[in-house]
Amino acid sequence: MEELHSEEEIQGAGADRCRVLLVDDHPHGREGMRIILSEDGYFQIAGEASGGEEAVRLAGELEPDLILMDIRMPDLGGLEATSRIKAAQPGIKIVMVTVSDDIADLFEAIKRGAQGYLLKNLSPSAWLDYLRAVSLDQAPMSRELATRILHEFLPAGGGSPAPSAYRAKPAKRAASSSLTPLTEREKGILERVAHGESNKEIGAVLGISEHTVKNHLKNILQKLHLDNRVQLTRYAFEQGMMDRG
Template identity: 60%
Template sequence: MTQPIRILIADDHAHAREAMREIIESDASFEIVGEAVNGREAVLLAEQCMPDLILMDIRMPELDGLEATKQVKERFPYVKIIMVTVSDDVTDLFEAIKRGAQGYLLKNLNPDSWHEYLRAVAIDEAPMSREIALRLLKEFTSMKTVLPEKNPLTLREKEILECVARGRANKQISEELSISEHTVKNHLKNILQKLHLDNRVQLMRYAYEKGWVYIE
């Protein structure tokens, strides 16, 4: 039997924690291992509970979600972090991704969408939105003139990378390149190993920094 995905909830509002708890507990493939009421407690519980994934509110007392995300990723880089917010304003979410978060969820989304997205993030298959991708590219290109560095990837791996950079999910990549999802996953695994990266969010940032991909 596959082990459930261990989740830590971090939100200073009791009703929000309760709502997330109900959504998560409705699917047996997830297990709640702890709940934090502020960012400082989230960092502490990340060490004590060793979750696979953290649902992190952005606005919290003592230590906000952005700084908590940074501290957790510095100490436990393998822990996935999803920012949870009531707003679709991507400004803070973009900052969170720069600090290591893997993605974000809106609190008013359908519960079924939550389950699908949580699983995708847990196994590194969640695509990044085009808007976030464009912001990443804009930031990197505004900081310096990006001169493309030598790319060690094969032609097929470069095609996969370009699809990932455009926010494509594995299924979309498989359809676009006429290959199986299993083949896409294998290529992504090889790409991450070659570049010594952990997930597709890091891969996107790395590719932009190296000047390997561009979004029109």
């Protein structure tokens, strides 16, 4: 995986250490996460939880910056724990940790407010790169995930239209009132985010800095009342923007 952020970039952004809560019902699972994070001084273990109920309680007590949440746990699953934590503390970032790339679980996690997911079999460097990016609100979505969302997410309200149905309505798409809060620049950035481009890639194409891209993304999320890039991709799909070049 491409290194997304250097030490200089993080320090230049004025970031403090990222306090992390580890949640897994298996001790060896928490140990594995602890070992990976110990390789990077940017991360600080704020606490550990062996189940969803404990995770909800510790999230309130410790107020971590980031939670690594196992999906499958016996007492209270990671999905429900995520819902409860996000309802009480929406600013906490949550990344789901799983052994399988189950698209249904992933979509459900995103709908409940999670910022992303990590496979347990990824390399430590991939974990660290991704978690740094998440902590700085700069994690790009993989193109594979963007494609899956394009084909799997349906418009709000149900139904099963094919993506081609959206491509057949350019006039309606252009007139969509849902996009009117966005400037032309913001619409262009939204399209590129939805196609899986990173802040760096977007900045290079548009001739602006990564910092400027990040500021635009914050504005877009606020205007659309969304939380993350995956939700932006779903939104772009529902607006018929995914087929644009």
